Amino acid sequence: MFAANMKTEMAHRAICMFLLVLEVNVAGANPAHWQQLAEQELHKALNRKWNTNKAHNVILFIGDGMGGPTVTATRILRGQTQGGRGEETVLEFEKFPNVGYSKTYSEDRQTTDSAATATALLCGEKTNYRLIGLSDQARDGQCASQQGNEIPCAFEWFRADGRSVGMVTTARITHATPAAAYAKSVSRNWEVDGDMVGVTGGCTDIASQLIYNNSHVKVILGGGRQFFLGRNHSDPEMNNTNSAKQRLDGVNLINVWKEDKMRKNFDAEYVWNNAQFDAVDPSKTDFLLGLFEPSHMQYDLDRDNGPQGEPSLAAMTQKAIRMLQKDTNGFFLLVEGGRIDHAHHENNAKRALYDGLAFEDAVKIATEMTDERDTLIIVTADHAHVFNIAGYPARGNNIFGIVDIDEDLNGPYFTTLLYGNGPGYDAGNRTDVKTTDTTDKNYIQAAAAPRIEDSHGGQDVGIYARGPMAHLIHGVHEQHYIAHVMTYAACVADNKVDVTL
Ligand SMILES: [Zn+2]
Known part of the structure; x- marks a missing residue:
């Protein structure tokens, strides 16, 4: 395959040689640089090889709300934090050989939420707004519509094939995206029993589903501790008081988890801060549960390390x-x-983009620790936001700054980063951003329409893939197709056929 590609590339280059000579040094400040950059990309593209191995491991990275402009702005920020102008930077997942677009609409909404999109990504079917792990026959908030509409999802597929499963998030572990990997719920809001008062029909909260129905999950790391403690239990980070969000049924689900592992003679560790987390030796631990905050974990910019x-x-x-x-x-x-x-959602671009950097760091670690011959890594977003990069700022202009050049300005200056709606709306009485430090981490960017929080965006999001069968990500795809690429590559669920034969 490689030799054939090389031959094609060389033959084609011979044909083009005259043209290339003519093209060099035509215009621009540094034409040789652009020429070289394009040559490198061309060489890489011509020598792409399909990896048709079976995926021994699959890692799915979901940047929640990481639409196209978020990726672009994160890329510029990464470059600027490294002293560059920024635009030329290549993020770790942008180095992946296969890229496509994901159409994120759900069965019932043009622009949708993380529950419906996570169900598409982790269960392989599009469904309705706010549903978790259920088909589009179920109805939001109607417990009776759950039965018979449950779909097998990621953790079930891989467990049925005898593989280990785990999950990591900076949100509550019961939040919509991770929940779709392991729970079934007609409401993403049913994270804890206290939020299900009056619900009849036998539906259970997402936290208890995680502990009682998913004892095989090896690694659970994230936030949301309040939903695992009873209201009679004190929280270690709340000065030994408790939160009104803790469990009505008074069950300490963390203890239930520990007792289950003890009974089965496993080495299990529960941790809730860095010191305990760092002390965990993976080689000696069978199961790991980490719940680091009562609710979501901190934004990376605010995180105590x-x-x-x-x-x-x-x-x-x-x-x-x-x-x-x-x-x-x-x-x-x-x-x-x-x-x-x-x-x-808060129109707070700086925290969003620094969490984008933290996400890229996580992708980098995963690429370093795995072999692309046997591990499929897919990086995508569940949906976009109404977030944009505006104006005609100069190359290298601070990504959190004010658009520094605008020949067509008709009113006060504005920032490069802007939102379509959200709390940054100011009824058109935009203050002069030149009197504000727009690079401050608490700065709220302007929004065009009023909304308590910004809404998601309906535009397509990127899919970046490397490893076995990554070439199946190659065009404009329906979001739920991504799940089928994972099951096909790994030969699990409906795809238990050895693709390497
Ligand atoms: Zn959201």
Whole structure:
């Protein structure tokens, strides 16, 4: 394959040689640079090879709310934090050989939420807004519509094939995206029993589903501790008081988890801060549960990295891979950068993009720890946001700055980063951004329409893939197709056929 490609490339280059000579040095400040950059890309494209191995391991990275402009702005920020102008930077997942677009609409909404999109990504079917792990026959908030409409999802597929599974997120572990990997619910809001008062029909909360129905999950790392403690239990980070969000039924689900593992003679560790997390030796631990905050984990910009603080997404991803790599049958890992979305909802671009950097760090660790011959890594977003990069700023202009050049300005200056709606709306009385520090981490960017929080965006999002069968990501895809690429590559679920034969 490689030799044939080389031959084609060389033959074609001979034909083009005259043209290339003419093209060099035509215009621009540094034409040789652009020429070289394009040559490198061309060479890489011509020598692409299909990896048709079976995926022993699959890692799905979901940047929650990481639409196209978020990726572009994160890329520029990465470059600027490294002293460059920024635009030329290539993020780790942008180095992946296969890229496509994902159409994120759900069965019932043009622009949808993380529950419906996570169900598409992790269960392989499009469904309705707010549903988790259920087909489009179920109805939002109607417990009676759950029965018979449950779909098998990622953790079930890989478990049925004897592989280990785990998940890592910076959001609550019961939040919509991770929940689709292991739970079934007609409402994404039913994370805890206290939010289901009056519900009849036998539906159970997402936290208890995680503990009682998913005892096989090897690694669970994220936030959301409040839903695992009864209201009679004190939270270690709340000065030994408790939160009104804790469980009505008074059950300490963390103890239920520990007792289950003890009864089965497993080495299990429960941790809730950095010091405890760092002390966990993956080689000696069979099961790991880490719940680092009562609700979501901190934004990366605000995170305390000390012993009483909490681990980065990259540190959690690293430990999860170490734990799961012990399984000779292979593994499935879900990693969510859960709070890119939350900061966007607040029109707070700086926190969103720094969480984007933390997400990229996690992807980098995963690429370093795995072999692309046997591990399929897919990086995507569940949906976009109404977030944009505006104006005609100069090359290298601070990504959090004010558009510095605008020949067509008709009113006050504005920032490069803007939102379509959200709390940054100011009824058209835009203040002069030149009197504000727009690079401050608490700066709220302007929004065109009023909304309590910004909405998701309906535009397509990127899919980046490397490893076995990554070439199946190659065009404009329906979002739920991504799940089928994972099951096909790994030969699980409906695809238990050895593709290497
Ligand atoms: Zn959201």
